[in-house]
Amino acid sequence: MSPKITTELLKQLRQVMKNPRFVQEPVQAYIVPSGDAHQSEYIAPCDCRRAFISGFDGSAGTAIVTEQHAAMWTDGRYFLQAAHQMDSNWTLMKMGLKDTPTQEDWLVSVLPEGSKVGVDPFIIPADQWKRMSKVLRSAGHDLVPVKENLIDTIWTDCPQRPCKPLITLDLSYTGVSWRDKIVALRSKMAERKVMWFVVTALDEVAWLFNLRGSDVEYNPVFFAYAIIGMNTIRLFIDGDRMMDPAVREHLQLDSTLEPEFKIQVMPYGSILSELQAVGAGLSPKEKVWLSDKASYALTEAIPKAYRYLTPYTPICIAKAVKNAVETEGMRRAHIKDAVALCELFNWLEKEVPKGTVTEIVAADKAEEFRSQQKDFVELSFATISSTGPNGAIIHYKPVPETNRTLSVNEIYLLDSGAQYKDGTTDVTRTMHFGTPSAYEKECFTYVLKGHIAVSAAIFPNGTKGHLLDSFARSALWDCGLDYLHGTGHGVGSFLNVHEGPCGISYKTFADEPLEAGMIVSDEPGYYEDGSFGIRIENVVLVIPAETKYNFKNRGSLTFEPLTLVPIQTKMIDVSLLTEKECNWVNEYHRKCREVVGAELERQGRHEALRWLLRETEPVARGQ
């Protein structure tokens, strides 16, 4: 990775920051956030504006360019990568470190009095605008919306916004029709006395209409917005995708429908003017529901008194609780995914000693095995295939410059997943193809103990995921170890591999309580800089737990692993496990054998089946 040379680009940007063609008044600073107009985590190439201007292409980061400075805020996952990818025009602001100023404080410290700070109002979430604007205003500056995106004005070879065909999902994949989802949404709206709901997140549009797309890599979504009224449905979407007969049939665009289920299709770019029209026509007490993370531009379209903002939308919450059909789909997807990984690990075991398997080769092989499975669509995120010291880079992705060859002397960490039409997977296994050291086994076993502590935890209905995070760390903490990331995230159903509103993290973000049907990941780790990385990740389903007592009739919950891939017993120091933990491992492996073994058999994959049987032999504490 050599840094991107940005001297000329920054000069150009500083010119347009003063150019009356683009700005009403010159702006002394311009903010380039990570996101797109939908606050997506994964974005299309045309939205990678921050990467274009700085060279830094990690998933999280905000660039701010002033007349004198260019600064980049990112978090601990990306300190190294950002430092490598950016040239000396840029100052790296390491978020989470004590002495790193916030963006607002930094702006106040460098700007001349009475400055204007510009930002694209479609890219900045309303809650962030509010926070930032307040601090800037109190220091005598102004945050101003700049209609035309200034990066786009200098990005001469900016790629086109994708507009790929749609996939329709019938009831056998979704369990609930889009009509019934609209009915449920309207009843939530009625409960809150809200007349309109604006769908801004791409996965929420996709989920609501039982459609999928491929406008964004890894996330099966498409660029669209929707405005749902009590009697109207407006879908904002571009291209000839709506000409596809399957889509027209799915959305019943040509049928005679009750007017409240008639979908009006409108151009993607007309969302703002349509929403402004809605905003202008509101009667007193008619509220409009938006996520508080919706863009400033859309939020401002509704007069303040009429806004109803919540951190999580009713769609976000409904989408998180998978129904029986979705759960069954997720199970199927995970079995297929396990088949592919059994094939992969069996293959790696034979090939690694030859010294010809690089991280990229292994990642490609994993994709190859997955793509052989039914209803495979694409990967669900960039495969983290990392060996030795690369494993300690938590969000590593192998590129030719860093590509390392797997060997029998180093730990190999593979964090990968796929989109199948029936579900989304995300699994991490840490393997050794030679003989692991006692220290490596010790660390692996602490991580495993943490994984089991979460997976086997029983907790009351209504518990928030962040209350479980310490269970994952306790065994590491006892020895003075830890890992610097959260323990789990929500997983979509053939949707985004990261989704809200639940998760398991020490960060006390506003997570919603866990409930049966939610699906999260359980992925503690341990990383030794310059040496190795360990992570053990399963996707787990929240299920009711049977308990001896039932305090206040609240009911209890626990997790059921959906991921069924063997955990390498060679890496376990069994003497460090309790009897309960040992039983968990053996029961987990018994289930892998039973369920995945049957599927391997069915698919005639006998060599992988033999590998599975060997890898799932019970362990015993007496060893």
Add this chain to the structure above:
Amino acid sequence: MSPKITTELLKQLRQVMKNPRFVQEPVQAYIVPSGDAHQSEYIAPCDCRRAFISGFDGSAGTAIVTEQHAAMWTDGRYFLQAAHQMDSNWTLMKMGLKDTPTQEDWLVSVLPEGSKVGVDPFIIPADQWKRMSKVLRSAGHDLVPVKENLIDTIWTDCPQRPCKPLITLDLSYTGVSWRDKIVALRSKMAERKVMWFVVTALDEVAWLFNLRGSDVEYNPVFFAYAIIGMNTIRLFIDGDRMMDPAVREHLQLDSTLEPEFKIQVMPYGSILSELQAVGAGLSPKEKVWLSDKASYALTEAIPKAYRYLTPYTPICIAKAVKNAVETEGMRRAHIKDAVALCELFNWLEKEVPKGTVTEIVAADKAEEFRSQQKDFVELSFATISSTGPNGAIIHYKPVPETNRTLSVNEIYLLDSGAQYKDGTTDVTRTMHFGTPSAYEKECFTYVLKGHIAVSAAIFPNGTKGHLLDSFARSALWDCGLDYLHGTGHGVGSFLNVHEGPCGISYKTFADEPLEAGMIVSDEPGYYEDGSFGIRIENVVLVIPAETKYNFKNRGSLTFEPLTLVPIQTKMIDVSLLTEKECNWVNEYHRKCREVVGAELERQGRHEALRWLLRETEPVARGQ
């Protein structure tokens, strides 16, 4: 407990709500919060306005009276008590239940358009004012400050504000002089570029000046404010307490001092006008530091642009980290406290079978034994002495109407503590003086496992207490049980038994990270309504932990119990303990024997010593 009849009082209050003598314009609602002008948890009788108007005298609750309604918000600890103490004029609003409206939402739902909602600006914290005012304004109402407290206008026999003599604490108790505390405070102020600091919490004033008082029961504080400038010290305090030669000497009021350490003593009631004068005289960039929980009245005295508000003040944070002298004092206090409790439990064991010991008798006896100890000042909170079903009332305090006789058939729960000049104690033990049932033992053992899980936890430096809360619940959760309160609170050093900024709770309040020297309680419980209550509480000191590794050189912490009172082994189902837990119990009891045994011996309390020796016999899992 028969309810207080409030019909006439409410009539009078509704009259003064419209009386131009007291309100500029009529108010359609009047809020009566719990607190005093210092946002104290424990308040003086003259500040018990909410109890006066409603009859409900629990420690937490907010009353709101409108022309038509009277409603009381309180939390789960007090649902029963509030329901008993209030008459039918009042509606109980059960906080924490899903369908309970917030105060703001309720006001919006009941008030006629364009209403005024009054509140005493000295009693409502600024952050709460802000939140409430915003919601009310957006619904077309106004929150207005009512200078004269309307309850006081109808409270004809309101007690006088206490003004008791002060206690001076020398270095052998505090470890640091008030001058050095001022120096440290000013350096924190300089760091944040703040010119003034306003001390509004009573325990912060007491701590800063190394003074104690007895204006409020259980909390050794006195009514005062202070304004600390970079070169000035103003102490606002009433009465002839400043005539006491010991106090004058302690504060060096008559010495020739550098001007920046000269204390100007001013009347308590002059804080507002003095602070307004400070506010009026500020140059640009001169900020004034206040807690965001300081009263609205004081916060408003400083123009908005000049306020520097934080959830925790530098005094709150400094006060929480006990120095070596304070820690030694706390140790001594806990040894004396243990001596008193060994005497008590030995006495109870003999007396309970006679059927003559009531909850009140036991509480009085505990106080009697404590008062025999050196430097005893008073109790640190109202003793919770509860047997059988009363034990399930979490914040029970025995009164003649509920006073139950201890017996050999019921569990007895004693949660009590004292103020000694060298430290503050708070300990809960749950005992059975006959033969506990298997179920009682089972529940006790889960609670004990939770207590040990927190006490023995090892966690990285910088960990916040709320991340430890689930450790205390895990054993209970496994069986479907739980308890509906936090696990621990900060404990003052001869100061308030509950103090910020740290604690252990599932509520993710803004707790500060735990650090060595902080002192918190560890008190999981289990409560079976109508049957029994179990709680095991130690006060524990945060200390550095020795660990095998040291991730990123962060260092680790753990807890050392300061409380050294035997945990009744008769109540333990040893078969449910792990070996590690069993060892913890035996090691704890070994330490009780060694440390408290020596003190019992020194004090010649041989019978209690024999009780201690018997109660601290090791347990074995083979039993």
